[in-house]
Amino acid sequence: MFKVTAVTKEEVDNCPIRQVLSQVFGKWQMLIVLALEDGPLRFGELKRTVGDITQRVLTENLRKLERDGYLSRTVDPGPPVAVSYALTKLGEDWIDHLKPVVIWAAKNHPEIAENRAAYDAP
Amino acid sequence: MFKVTAVTKEEVDNCPIRQVLSQVFGKWQMLIVLALEDGPLRFGELKRTVGDITQRVLTENLRKLERDGYLSRTVDPGPPVAVSYALTKLGEDWIDHLKPVVIWAAKNHPEIAENRAAYDAP
């Protein structure tokens, strides 16, 4: 159904997986987007919610997500300054489509863990 | 709805995103799985279908996908030897859940490209 063959530059540019999904399937992007599901969060709150992410990497990923339009960044100059991040329409739409996949992953986690153990065994 | 906070090792181990999805959202895994959607393919066919992937990287990703149970590897000792890869039940189930996301990405590709251009502009 989808053309995944890609040898020319045009084919790569038109591949939704390479152009769109590759930017949201890193180690942190999904976690960040899901963290914003229940409403806007400030930088520090976001960092605490995701848990084990460094400031540098969080900033980096927030910029990527903002660039693609999944979230917006709002600055309230204080002092002290307060920056909050919120999902855009695109971001909410994205999360609606992402969640079934996350639910599937949670459901199949046990089976996949078994498969790995069996494969690694002797 | 999902707990994405993860500070302890246990929380990370039980996070479906980190444990399951991180292994299928690399640069090539989705393309490989989608390439097998219409039926089994041999190594060389798979390589030609995906297009610009090297032998080394294709092998590497096939092993990961086989390990998690998304596809099976069947060897027909020739000579010449013929190895074919096919989706398993899990792989087909996965692709059914993955496709809506790919379709979403294709649909929103233009908007996201605009967002990027606007962000990068001046």
Add this chain to the structure above:
DNA sequence: CAGTATCCTTTACGATACTG
């Protein structure tokens, strides 16, 4: 044909220190 083996480059990520 279907891989391995090597070597190299790029990208992501991590740790820590510093600043308006």
Add this chain to the structure above:
DNA sequence: CAGTATCGTAAAGGATACTG
């Protein structure tokens, strides 16, 4: 508070050559 700056590590990927 919300970053930036620097430095270092590790994983992914790319190029090329070789093999049962």
